[in-house]
Amino acid sequence: MTSVLEPTLGLLHDEAGRVDEELLPCRVNNPELWFAESPADVESAKALCQDCPVQGLCLDGALARREPWGVWGGELFLQGVVIPRKRPRGRPRKNEAA
Numbered sequence: 001m002t003s004v005l006e007p008t009l010g011l012l013h014d015e016a017g018r019v020d021e022e023l024l025p026c027r028v029n030n031p032e033l034w035f036a037e038s039p040a041d042v043e044s045a046k047a048l049c050q051d052c053p054v055q056g057l058c059l060d061g062a063l064a065r066r067e068p069w070g071v072w073g074g075e076l077f078l079q080g081v082v083i084p085r086k087r088p089r090g091r092p093r094k095n096e097a098a
């Protein structure tokens with residue numbers, strides 16, 4: 001199953017190259033925020049992505065590539081899938097109460 005419209009990293013780079021780098025939050029802020037350990041920092045990166053002009057393309061590309069880790073297109077990826085939020089270190093896996 002292949003998609004002719006599959007976003008590629010090259011397409012993302014092309015698109016990002018057309019916009020001013022200063023408009024890309026992950027270029028003008030500390031890029032480590034997008035791969036942060038702290039849940040608060042991850043949420044900050046996700047919020048910063050909301051103002052990015054290539055957010056949709058970035059998210060589509062990350063989904064297509066099944067990014068193993070990091071914030072892409074305003075979403076946190078872990079092992080190729082979007083997860084709602086990062087758990088603090090050392091927490092056992094349990095069902096969270098709402």
Ligand code: SF4
Nearest residue numbers: 026049052055058073
């Ligand atoms: S949407 Fe993608 S390119 Fe834009 S700031 Fe977020 S990670 Fe960077």
